[in-house]
Amino acid sequence: MSDYNFAYLDEQTKRMIRRAILKGLAIPGYQVPFASREMPMPYGWGTGGVQVSAAVLTPDDTFKVIDQGADDTTNAVSIRRFFEKTAGVAVTEATAEASVIQTRHRIPEEVLRADQILVYQVPIPEPLRFLEPSEVETRKMHSLEEYGLMHVKLYEDISQHGAIATSYAYPVKVEGRYVMDPSPIPKFDNPKLEMAAIQLFGAGREQRIYAVPPYAKVVSLDFEDFPFEASKADHACDLCGAEDSYLDELIVDDAGGRLFMCSDTDYCSTRRKAGHVGAQGVPLGEDAA
């Protein structure tokens, strides 16, 4: 590991990123431009999140990476290995043991604490992009708080689908000021955005960092007659029986048999270790999964 500076990036770059992070924390939800560096992985693989993680990691940290809630996907494994190698930090799959968690598309089910940092990988940081292609104009809209367009998007949703069909990257307003894209987490996770941990968002290709400080007020946009709902599949986890977790749906056989299981693999296995069993589950250790 001595071939690399600690956590790959040079100290000057990390300082630059930390300044952007501090500014982001000081102005919750505001997109801070930063000079994104080339990382030894392609855009779309979380280069923004990786740079933020590199800037906040210390040798004492314990690092966890999840992709859609799972620790064992290619993307999660390669980012975890990257920091094991370049920073020599301890790694874990246990949410409670991690001090820094990098995530793509999920917030862990387990309630995060004040001594933890959650780092999101963000593909498109601009929530207004869908309707306004001009960057100059969207920046102006943010600075003047002209957010009518966000509701036009939700209006279009209802007029086409009879309900707000946006189920990922559901827009929120932070501390009553900036409208923010919470990254493509399911809207089920939106209520969890008000939490004790520090939340940092990194977009590599678009060169933006933004943040939600601990316990900041985060409100999901909606209409009076179509209020926001944090929905999930109306089912319990078939493996651990959890009724409060976000579920992935799997087709398990040619007959269309389905299996619902926690998308948060650590949450699921922790529950199973504690003896919880779902409708199609067997106690841990007796199956191949």
Place this chain on the structure above:
Amino acid sequence: MTPLLQVENIAKFYGARVGCKDVSFDLFPGEVMGIVGESGSGKSTLLNCLAGHLTPDAGAVRFDTKTDGLRDTVTMREPERRMLGRTDWAFVHQHARDGLRMNVSAGGNVGERLMAVGARHYGQIRDTATDWLGRVEIAADRIDDRPTAFSGGMQQRLQIARNLVTGPRLVFMDEPTGGLDVSVQARLLDLLRGLVREMGLSAIIVTHDLAVVRLLADRLMVMKDGHVVETGLTDQVLDDPQHAYTQLLVSSVLQV
């Protein structure tokens, strides 16, 4: 009576070229002012200076704001000016695509200004949009169609609905009937005249088409090379033009 808009010595240059110069006039509530002149005479430049889209190089544009009376919109802070732009003012562009969101449904287009000023009840927004589509003669069942599926005349009527839905106190229009077929123009003019009368609109309409001002405008301003060469009541100016250029303009129309 306080004028709704007080324009004083507005000038706008493009480098050495004059866009418009020395333009002054008052517009009173309920009045429709027509601005005519040949292509390149400075009509659009002037209108854009008045509506805050261009910053004039000289002069003042005072608008009778609801809270503070006459305020110069040129020196006003941008947030305030943009707020006027989506509440008290409306702007109808010549090309509907400049004034509409082409990838948003007709209902969303009409509802945008309502949502921009805080409407948060979907059902009410939709009811208001349906009502306005009716007022501009667009069938209610087209509410979820995008403007790309509309004819040119329909797009222009949609743009008008989208602008008038919040009851603006001053409407700017730049060649609202330009580029449309003659029969479509006639229908749009009829509609506009109805709305102007019914709502008591105050408006400034730029056009090179004298038939448009004859039908809509109370007063007329004739522009040439960036300058105003003649002003007066519409009928007076058209029936008894004083300036040689206006005489030419009127006679060339009669020849057509």
